[in-house]
Amino acid sequence: MLNVHAKAVDPTVDGGAQLQQVVNIECLSDFTDAPVLDIQFRYGGTLQKIAVKLPVMLNKFFQPTEMTSQDFFQRWKQLGVPQQEVQTIFKAQHPMDTDVTNAKVNKTLLL
DSSP states (O other): OEEEEEOOOOSOOOTTOOOOOOEEEEEOSOOSSOOEEEEEEEETTEEEEEEEEOOOOOOTTSSOOOOOHHHHHHHHHGGGSGGGOOOOOOOOSSOOOHHHHHHHHHHHHHO
16 A cells, blocks of 8 residues: 655646656555556546556665764654554465575675
């Protein structure tokens, strides 16, 4: 499930003009299929509909941020809102192979 916020734009766009629509998407639960954004508009008095699959990806931690320990813990404490933290416990569908898991973790640590 997604929570979508779009900034308001002018309802009319002149021919040849462009505008930017800023959309913020917050993932509220896991999903496997790409979310679809349904766009509706009128062109020449006729309703047009377009369905666009969104390339939604996690991006909050792709770039490192330098900060003091005080700044870090201040941000960490702000994550206390229940909607910002989720834990799910589930049964594995297949048994874990400890040797394979150790090899993957060690390979990741070496990179």
